[in-house]
Amino acid sequence: MILLILCLLLSLPQKSEFFVLNVKGSVQVQGRATLLRKGDKLGEKDKLQFLSAGSAATVISPGKGRMDL
Numbered sequence: 781m782i783l784l785i786l787c788l789l790l791s792l793p794q795k796s797e798f799f800v801l802n803v804k805g806s807v808q809v810q811g812r813a814t815l816l817r818k819g820d821k822l823g824e825k826d827k828l829q830f831l832s833a834g835s836a837a838t839v840i841s842p843g844k845g846r847m848d849l
Contacts, residue, residue: 796841799821800820801846803816805831805833805834805836806832810826810827815831
């Protein structure tokens with residue numbers, strides 16, 4: 781019984797969370813007044829605005845790995 785409950789809990793969809801590893805230039809999350817910084821957390825549905833030419837961000841997620849944006 782406990783094994784069944786544990787399996788069900790592990791199979792539930794989990795919310796993706798991303799951690800910012802590095803930011804180059806000016807990047808802002810829509811709806812926030814501050815610029816994106818190293819160490820910030822992002823949700824799966826957050827939208828980024830790249831405010832300067834050549835700006836980029838590197839993020840990591842435990843379930844999806846590392847991504848360069």
